[in-house]
Amino acid sequence: MSEHGKENYQQIQDLLTFIDEGLEKAKIPSKAKGLIVEELDELRRFVLDARPARIAIVGRRGAGKSSLINAIFGEVRAEVGDVKARTGAGKWHSYTSDSGILEILDTRGLGEADQPEESFSERTAVEEVQASIQDKCPDAILFLSKAKEVSSRIDEDIQQLRELKQSVWQYHDYQVPVIGVVTQVDELSPKSVDKPPFDHEAKQRNIAEAEEILAEKLEEVADAPVKVIPVSAYFEVEGDQIVYDTRWNIDRLVDYLIEQLPNDAQMILAKLAKVKSVQKKLARKVGRNISGITGLIGANPIPVADLPVITGLQMAMISTIALLGGKRLKRKDLKEFLSALGVNVAAGFAFRQVARQLVRIFPGAGSVISGVIATSGTYALSEASIAYFIDKKSLTTVREIYKHRFEEKRKKEEQEVGNGNESQM
Secondary structure, three states: OOHHHHHHOHHHHHHHHHHHHHHHHOOOOHHHHHHHHHHHHHHHHHHOOOOOEEEEEEOOOOOOHHHHHHHHHOOOOOOOOOOOOOOOOOOEEEEEEOOEEEEEEEOOOOOOOOOOOOOOOOOOHHHHHHHHHHHOOOOEEEEEEEHHHOOOOOHHHHHHHHHHHHHHHHHHOOOOOEEEEEEOHHHOOOOOOOOOOOOOHHHHHHHHHHHHHHHHHHHHHHOOOOOEEEOEOOEEEEOOEEEEEOOEOHHHHHHHHHHHOOHHHHHHHHHHHOOHHHHHHHHHHHHHHHHHHHHHHHOOOOOOOOHHHHHHHHHHHHHHHHHHOOOOOOHHHHHHHHHHHOOOOOHHHHHHHHHHHHHHHOOOOHHHHHHHHHHHHHHHHHHHHHHHHOOOOOHHHHHHHHHHHHHHHHHHHHHHHHHHHHHHO
């Protein structure tokens, strides 16, 4: 990570250090503490070790490689070669936006009638790409084929894919995942249905057929079922505004691609793609994990011992969700956000106080109730953070979401605890 990146993530680093120190002091059972450490390590890999995703794109000239890169960014980052082949040497290209970097191994393409405009250093496209793979290991391979060409003209590309997979295994001992992408589905019949979501029976049938054909061809290489996603990536920009847009299924592709990536390559791609559904999915994963940890700590019967750890975890969770939404929080921003929700900055303490009040009504249920409150409170904070930093809702709306989610989760958790106790009787 660059020096600038380190500065941006310093707050979360400080919070995780704070949590580590609190864990050492807290008298939490060793098994629970081990689970907490595992989750913290995963959060570190996701946030602090974040790096650009490295994607190899395979497909002949005209398959739509540059258009797909632009569609993922939602802005023009790669020049589209309308007439002459543009992609030269099979080397890693860094495509940059304000939200992050995506590293693409863009192949020269097979079957080209003329030389690419850029220079190339190796004799064949495969040799060029193999040299780049030896330098860096791709996290995933996207195999692109035009919808009208899935049943022809791709045998050479399939062979190229087979050799690339073997090279990745040889150089890096890594079974690189392959994702098939059927491009330019808007050009399939009937052509009159040229706007997403292409909800015409015959059009959808033709899209499904192209998807099935490519899946069968790719399975021969991967020796396992391969996910194939049909997309339309074309859009036009004038100035900074998108004036024509036929993008379709790009969010589905990004979502699946992120699932295949190593943990440390997910954050930056989620940010730069700016696909809310993907950002929210990752944010909820973080929220679930942190809620589970705070529940474990909250179930600890040692008075107030969990306070520093729960509070630190909640702050780290909110900061991570804000990063996914493209915002870096300073300490004062965290305080203002929580104050707007009507939550004390020491949120863990507030939830623990509620638990103590409930214990007076239900003697002997201290640990169980405390864990439920910690889990429910953290879950509500994660949903409020998603609403504010990703959905961009007003603080008034977010405050209501927080209250509703807290009560909803608390009742559900208490009901599950009650059912569990009844089953043991």
